[in-house]
Amino acid sequence: MYTNIQARKSDPIFALNEMFRHDKRSKKIDLGVGVFKNDHDITPLMKSVELAEKQVINNQNTKVYKGLNGNEEFNQAISKLLIESSSVRLRSAIIQTTGGSGALRLISDYIYSINPSTTVWISNPSYANHYPILNDAGLKVTHYNYINAETKMADVNAIISSLMLAKRGDIILLHGCCHNPTGADLSIKQWSILSDFMIRKGLIPFIDIAYHGLGDGLEEDAAGLNIILNQFDEVFITTSCSKNFGLYAERIGAAIIVCKHYYSVQYVRKHMANLVLNSYAMPPNHGAQIVSQILNDCSLKKLWESELYEMRNRIIENRFLFYSSLKTQDILMIYLLY
Numbered sequence: 001m002y003t004n005i006q007a008r009k010s011d012p013i014f015a016l017n018e019m020f021r022h023d024k025r026s027k028k029i030d031l032g033v034g035v036f037k038n039d040h041d042i043t044p045l046m047k048s049v050e051l052a053e054k055q056v057i058n059n060q061n062t063k064v065y066k067g068l069n070g071n072e073e074f075n076q077a078i079s080k081l082l083i084e085s086s087s088v089r090l091r092s093a094i095i096q097t098t099g100g101s102g103a104l105r106l107i108s109d110y111i112y113s114i115n116p117s118t119t120v121w122i123s124n125p126s127y128a129n130h131y132p133i134l135n136d137a138g139l140k141v142t143h144y145n146y147i148n149a150e151t152k153m154a155d156v157n158a159i160i161s162s163l164m165l166a167k168r169g170d171i172i173l174l175h176g177c178c179h180n181p182t183g184a185d186l187s188i189k190q191w192s193i194l195s196d197f198m199i200r201k202g203l204i205p206f207i208d209i210a211y212h213g214l215g216d217g218l219e220e221d222a223a224g225l226n227i228i229l230n231q232f233d234e235v236f237i238t239t240s241c242s243k244n245f246g247l248y249a250e251r252i253g254a255a256i257i258v259c260k261h262y263y264s265v266q267y268v269r270k271h272m273a274n275l276v277l278n279s280y281a282m283p284p285n286h287g288a289q290i291v292s293q294i295l296n297d298c299s300l301k302k303l304w305e306s307e308l309y310e311m312r313n314r315i316i317e318n319r320f321l322f323y324s325s326l327k328t329q330d331i332l333m334i335y336l337l338y
């Protein structure tokens, strides 16, 4: 009864991975999963992570549960990294999650539990897992236009004209930095225009920022998010430490709900914690300890920032090389998830 089922359509991300693995051609490029590789085609362990991990292990004397909210030092450190205003941080309910995906699911479950008829708008195209996660949580998902076909840039007028159809209370999911699959980000001016429009229309922002620091820099990448935070009473944020700390397999991220009032934080957090209890119960602690060790230690943080800078530069160089190679058609096969 429970096992006599039809084969499911493969997940596009993993199917693409498989196709790439089985392709014997040497001139192939994997543009599917967002995983950093160095010159030797290896996803390296960052030096700052290696040092922090040693310190964590040396100082560790228990593996006891950390609780439903996860590691509180991590929660504070990650919110400080993203949110400039201390008063906004005080209005933030933060829960450590199982990666950025876990954060997306937790926020989706939270929204559904409060208002099951909520519509969430995502960009066309968006991160391949946005639709499945939001949809699976029971939310209605619809798309807004994002890219200008001629200029290949983010088109704020196109976004706004799509969102004219949105109704008060609809949620708008925006890519915080450098991971919209079009490769185009909103400029600071576009963030401000969109933020003003959304305020006027009564829309609620949801910012997914999964590659913080890998676009233009830590401050620059969070600039759009902070424009939103300075204007809105309520904001949903999801973040991940998979890419910027190279902690992919440790499954470490955070879900943040900025509340209108400081006193609501405890209730919102309890509600989030209850959703956590009803699903996976507790997030893993190891990655969270590493991240908080790095962010709370000046020299480790400096080292991490310099490694992030190097990774960022390599990505920029590779993009340029990729672009020039495409122009000379020196690439035989591209695996691209859109």
Ligand SMILES: Cc1ncc(COP(=O)(O)O)c(C=O)c1O
Binding pocket: 033, 034, 098, 099, 100, 101, 102, 104, 127, 179, 208, 210, 240, 241, 242, 252, 253
């Ligand atoms: C835009 C976006 N959000 C969320 C995630 C999920 O991150 P994680 O691997 O930490 O679950 C990814 C991963 O690639 C992503 O690209």
